[in-house]
Amino acid sequence: MSQSFDEISAQLRRRHRKSARLKWVSMGALGLAGLFLVLFFADMLVKGLPAFQQAQIQVQVDYSERAAELPLAAVQEDVRPLVSRGYLRLIPGRMEDNPELLGTTRMEWVMADAEVDQYLKGHHTRLSANQQAVVDRLKADGRAELRFNTTFFTSGDSKMPELSGIASAAMGTVMTLLVTLAVSFPIGVMTAVYLEEFAPDNRFTQLIEININNLAAIPSILFGLLGLAIFINFFGVPRSSPLVGGLTLALMTLPVIIISTRTALRSVPDAIRHAAFGVGCSRWQVVRDHVLPLALPGIMTGSIIGLAQAMGETAPLIIVGMVAFIPDVTASFSDAATVLPAQIFTWAGEPERAFVEKTSGGILVLLAVLITLNATAVVLRKKFERRW
Amino acid sequence: MTGHSAGEPVTRNEQANHELSVRVRDLNLWYGETQALRDINIDVYQKNITALIGPSGCGKSTFLRCLNRMNDLIPSVRIAGLVEMDSRDVNEAKMDEVALRRRVGMVFQKPNPFPKSIYDNIAYAPRMHDLVSRKADTDELVERSLRDAGLWEEVKDKLQEPGTSLSGGQQQRLCIARAIAVQPDVILMDEPTSALDPISTATIEDLMDKLKQQFTIITVTHNMQQAARVADYTAFFHLGELVEYNDTQTMFSNPATKKAEDYITGRYG
């Protein structure tokens, strides 16, 4: 006779405890992953949000003859180290542009030095005790405050933290991604159309398929080596240019676009193809007029995701030289440029404390754009998702 | 229905054993808003084969899964009523469904051997339940279960090969061997031969006939000839209701209800 329920239940107690343990441990693992994410974003926000503010101080600017020669003389000695050198350097130029300034003395809000900025934000600073006292006095008089940092969005890279911004890198990113998209989108869609709609199922087609899956998993830095050896050294594409960066990223983005386009094409039911063939369309007409329009949302989603990936990519761009120091915003495909992730990389290597803030600020901008792109892709997919 | 109280068969099969195994009273089951079982009353007797027949979607498989609480795996299911085994309501809060399933084994429609060797497919559960610990005991249990399932001669030389390497009929017998290795009281079979060829089906039917010496078998079948061949008692389900529960011979020769007669004579189904 077999055991009673109670006997079995008693034996099972230990096993049930173990079972519950797996549930809690696995839930903890997921929680841990989530915790990483929260910690990471919190850390970036705490470090990066101050970058969107910049200290300004109100000082007396003396547009004297001497200041035209020696800009340092334009402000009084006690506040001189507190004013951004970048601002002082502009004074002679402004006096040339506006001759009526000569000989006047004005109270002006000017950009403060990065050290003042750090001091006002409560970070470690290299200001001397005296200088700190001056800043405290200015602050008490309402002559020093943190304002929204427009420079961060309008200027290019600089050796002075308070003058550096992401504008040139953002422009470089736009130019590079334009090249990437212009190359990888048509080739990717054409490849996918060929493989899904035209190609015979033979060895060669299988080879292409395996190859595409493989390309998707090759380390990105190897694409950089390809860009260096083939595009720059062989074809003579200018180093550091958005052209070479874009081409390199295009080859990396290609598999993403091909794979997502194929999925989109495959989700178009055969009934539609058969119907179109039935009214006498040729294969290309079927694809162009019926299949592609239906697959378009899926293709767009995949392309956006591929573009977002390319946008965050750094390693291959370093290899092709896109870590240049670019102080001015230029829109050219062949001149040296940098991109946002590369700018982040450059700033991360700067020793000044103020650059940590700039780096984190740049990261926040990059993450915001990436999240927007990915959210767009998700919305697009949700909106056009169709069940046949 | 006259001459018998709720849950008892209309006509008694005098050759059958009549010790009670499972007593079901006023069992109702809902999938979300849809009611799948209505007021089921049935007494299942020990060491018999009870066949559940009826058209697709009539609730026979759902009913079978109430007996070992496999319906717990579906979140939207709600159950009311009594399913009693060994004087205990299997649905009561303190009933451990794992303990219940140890006493109520199950064989599924499609053979589902584990991704393990033939030997481990059988030894796995008894080892976990501490039924065996020494190697010699385990070997003996594996051999006995495979012999009881009529598979020993075919697999004794390849016990370490994966269970999936067997043919469909062999896999199903492996699953039966796996179920009897834990020595349950009841074995539920959910259309155990529907995925098999006629020869494998015949083998399994013979096997069921042997196994009823040791176990209470409740089987769902689509195949009325099979019910007629192997079962002692047959229950006919229709639209979630138990229409008729009767001695198999009477059920197929002289059913008490019109619906059962229509179904058996093939008027619908």
Add this chain to the structure above:
Amino acid sequence: MQTNQLLALFCGTLLVLGLIAFFLGRAKAAKVRAGGASMYAQPDQYAWFSVLSTAGPAIAVGVVGALAMLLLGTAISPLYLLAASLVVGCAGLAAGIRLVRPDFHARQAIERVIRFFLAGAALISIFTTFGILISIVGEAIRFFQMQSFWDFITGTTWNPGASFLAAAGRAEEGASAAQFGSVPLFAGTFMITAIAMLVAIPVGLLSAIYMAEFAPARVRTLAKPVLEVLAGIPTVVYGFFAAITVAPFIVDVAGFFGLEASFNNALAPGVVMGIMIIPFISSLSDDVINSVPDSMRQGSLALGMTKAETIRDVVVPAALPGIISASLLAVSRALGETMIVVMAAGMRPNLTANPLEDMTTVTVRIVAALTGDQEFASAETLSAFALGLVLFVVTLSLNLVSVIMIRRFREKYRINNL
């Protein structure tokens, strides 16, 4: 004339020729049709065919000429090339218009051309792989002509510092000869990869188990995209996080236990890389666990197994090929990861088993070799390609094994959505 101007001229003339071809072709087809002949294709299709027959040969001549100049160094005057391609274009135009006849299958001709173009696009991916292979192998061979292959594979000292002197023909002045023993680089790479896997595999797999087996549907639909965010964060950002936040934290914790840790310790990039890789493992494992047939779980539960026993002894073993495949992909990813280690790991080749020390990796040295102001032909620059070759071979093999395993799994359960 400048190349740009020549190109503009070429494009402009071609555009005009194309327009002429289009309208001539359509007009002729319309005329033939108006004459009562029944044609195989629409007038527009004849028009497009004329355009193709004009532009196609012209562009082909231009491209072949340009490639000949670039590859073979043949001195062709760009002006002659321009003229030649335009003449060919005109000839193509004439031929195209001549072919506008009722018995000519313009539509089929266009289809053939389109098919040809599509197949050509598909070839680009093959060219990319070959491009990577050729560029790496070519330079790597140059490297091995300078340095012994055996020393590269077995040497334990990586000291390329003196190689630029050798490249400048001043080898004798260098204090010591450059050494390219890659063992410490690979040791560092494997150490950091191993740390990453120690983080990613347990967390990823357990998360997948929770999502697939325990979590309510609502948690699952929320958790999956949230985890994917981890995979979408750019590696340069992870690198910064590892260097600025995690590494100092590890130094502090190690200090608390009386251990000394370098600020470039291997643990920080390893752990952060592991976090990055979690979604690769969890996402694929979740898919694989979900595709294990439910009948397996039921079979186990029906024998009186608890849920955890079912998962551990039945579901996970059944899903194992897929899980291993996911892990191999993750390893390949970790080996090739660059930015995290460039920013957070050390530059010093260091053969040690202590993860708190600084050590360097293959990818760090590749970047270091190619971002300095080295002569391209110097052994140090070329060593990047030798390292790249090894990286390529290793990741390629891992990917292939992974693909084969997932294919086996798919065949076993006849699943097509993986």
